[in-house]
Amino acid sequence: MSDFAIEAREARALIKRILLEExxxxxxxxxxxxxxxxxxxxxxxxxxxxxxxxxxxxxDYLWWLETTHMGLSGDRQKxxxxxxxxxxxISEGITPGTEPSASA
Amino acid sequence: xxxxRPGIRGFVGIGFDIAIQAILVAILGPESVASAEVRAGGxxxxxxxxxxxxxxxxxxxxNAPEVVGGRSFSGHALDQMQNRGIMPSAVENAIQTGTPxxxxxxGTVGYFDPVNxxxxxxxxETGNVVTVIRGGP
Numbered sequence: 001m002s003d004f005a006i007e008a009r010e011a012r013a014l015i016k017r018i019l020l021e022e023x024x025x026x027x028x029x030x031x032x033x034x035x036x037x038x039x040x041x042x043x044x045x046x047x048x049x050x051x052x053x054x055x056x057x058x059x060d061y062l063w064w065l066e067t068t069h070m071g072l073s074g075d076r077q078k079x080x081x082x083x084x085x086x087x088x089x090i091s092e093g094i095t096p097g098t099e100p101s102a103s104a
Numbered sequence: 105x106x107x108x109r110p111g112i113r114g115f116v117g118i119g120f121d122i123a124i125q126a127i128l129v130a131i132l133g134p135e136s137v138a139s140a141e142v143r144a145g146g147x148x149x150x151x152x153x154x155x156x157x158x159x160x161x162x163x164x165x166x167n168a169p170e171v172v173g174g175r176s177f178s179g180h181a182l183d184q185m186q187n188r189g190i191m192p193s194a195v196e197n198a199i200q201t202g203t204p205x206x207x208x209x210x211g212t213v214g215y216f217d218p219v220n221x222x223x224x225x226x227x228x229e230t231g232n233v234v235t236v237i238r239g240g241p
Contacts, residue, residue, distance in 0.1 A: 026225055026235050027208025033239040040164065040183065069165060071178030071232040073211045 011049070011094050015042045015086065023082040025066045025075065041065060045086060052090060059083035169232075175199075181233040190222055190236050198224045199233075216240060 019038040020029055028034035048058055062083055067074040167182035172192045177185075185195070198217035202224070205214045213228040218240070225234045 025209060027212060028225070028235065028237060030208070031223070031237055031239060034235075034237045037184070037235065037237075044164065065180075068169075069178060070180040070234050071169060071176070071227055071230065072209070072234055073227060073229055075210075 008046075011089070012042050012046055014089065014094060015045050015049075018082065018085060019045070022085065023062070023079070025070060025072055025079070049086070049089060049094070053087065055080075055083050055087045058087045062086075176230070176232045178232055178234055181235050184235050184237070188236065188238055190220075190238070194220050194222060195224050195233060195236055198222055199226070 016039060019041060020035065023038070026037065028037045044061060045058070048061060059080055062079050063074065063076070066072050066079060165179060165183065166186070167179040169179050170177055170182060173196060175192070175196055177192070177195075181195075184190075185192070194217070198215045198220065202215035202217040205216060207213050207225060207228070211228055212234060213226050215224045215226070216222075217224075221238060221240060223237045223239065225237070226232065227234055
């Protein structure tokens with residue numbers, strides 16, 4: 001497996017963990033059967049990071065998920081913090097990018 | 105069947121799809137099958153998971169919010185019901201006859217159906233179904 005693939009896998013695992021353990025807007029983290037509850041959204045967060053999306057763009061996506069797609073009333077402050085946390089992964093060295101073969 | 109709404113289309117005529125899906129997953133692996141569906145841009149609503157064969161939660165958003173049988177379901181809830189093979193009637197039964205429990209997030213309430221062993225999480229303000237999960241509280 002290439003370094004890129006390993007890094008991408010680690011970045012996705014970290015995003016999954018943040019969505020489930022830190023964001024968890026529905027409150028399902030403690031249910032063993034719901035550990036994949038937000039997995040669907042990992043790819044889009046990863047794509048946003050790949051495109052160097054800012055906090056606002058990340059927040060817009062998370063807020064749409066929380067209030068429109070999940071139908072929750074929403075916790076704006078918490079979601080703003082998570083958007084900052086996710087957007088900050090780039091500065092922490094978690095820098096997903098375009099797969100080399102795809103850009104060649 | 106002409107009046108079937110898009111959000112519940114996945115609950116109709118699923119036996120053949122499940123058999124095909126099971127064969128493809130056995131041969132190619134679940135990630136290959138899911139990514140192939142996405143690449144093909146195909147309708148993802150023809151598959152339905154079930155206990156012991158829950159669909160991998162890898163596809164992008166599939167369903168929009170919808171009212172089924174007078175009950176409002178979020179798009180997320182419909183996606184997860186398809187992944188986990190849970191019918192709208194089982195969800196309604198859990199809400200009507202199940203044991204309520206406090207949601208872990210403010211503004212939510214849960215119902216546990218000990219017969220079907222499912223948990224339903226509702227938005228307590230709107231009554232909207234937020235998600236459905238197998239297992240007990």
